[in-house]
Amino acid sequence: MSKLRKMLSDWDAPYIQKLVKLIETQSKLTLVNWAVDYSERVLMPLWSKHYPGDIRPQHALNAARDWLAKAIKLPQAKTFILKCHEAARDAEENPVAQAAARAIGQSASTIHSARHCIGLALYGALAVAYNTLGTGTAWEQLEKSAADECGRMLEALSSISIKDEPNPAKIEWRC
Numbered sequence: 001m002s003k004l005r006k007m008l009s010d011w012d013a014p015y016i017q018k019l020v021k022l023i024e025t026q027s028k029l030t031l032v033n034w035a036v037d038y039s040e041r042v043l044m045p046l047w048s049k050h051y052p053g054d055i056r057p058q059h060a061l062n063a064a065r066d067w068l069a070k071a072i073k074l075p076q077a078k079t080f081i082l083k084c085h086e087a088a089r090d091a092e093e094n095p096v097a098q099a100a101a102r103a104i105g106q107s108a109s110t111i112h113s114a115r116h117c118i119g120l121a122l123y124g125a126l127a128v129a130y131n132t133l134g135t136g137t138a139w140e141q142l143e144k145s146a147a148d149e150c151g152r153m154l155e156a157l158s159s160i161s162i163k164d165e166p167n168p169a170k171i172e173w174r175c
Helices: 014-023 028-050 056-068 074-090 095-109 114-133 139-160
Strands: none
Touching: 014 114, 014 139, 028 056, 028 095, 028 114, 028 139, 056 074, 056 095, 074 095, 095 114, 114 139
């Protein structure tokens, strides 16, 4: 069996570019809320299904929410986010959980840099596809499933987007 992909990597894919275009019109706070809410609703259950006793990803999401509420500063939140990334590394043998934890970590990291929110799509959509179809499924089918999930992510962001947002995040994509 060939090595499994850890993330979606076609930056020019229409399902990624639609998200990018909308992301670029929104404030950092909107992006944090979207990424954290979506991760908690869709990806935390995937992580918890495989690692119910490991709460590092949930702590990262909680820390991002605490940062939003101005209850903690970035360095405090960063500690929890780094633990989430550690959880992803520890889940090397489980592609669903690993991709979910990576997406959660990137979503929480949006508090640091708005561009991290794209990790929700790049890792999270693949986590959902692996969970839905299985890791042995042909890449074309997995990518179609991931594209569908990206469509749901786009709908979620669209539903909270601020029309004519006066302070869109300044994002420099490094892809």
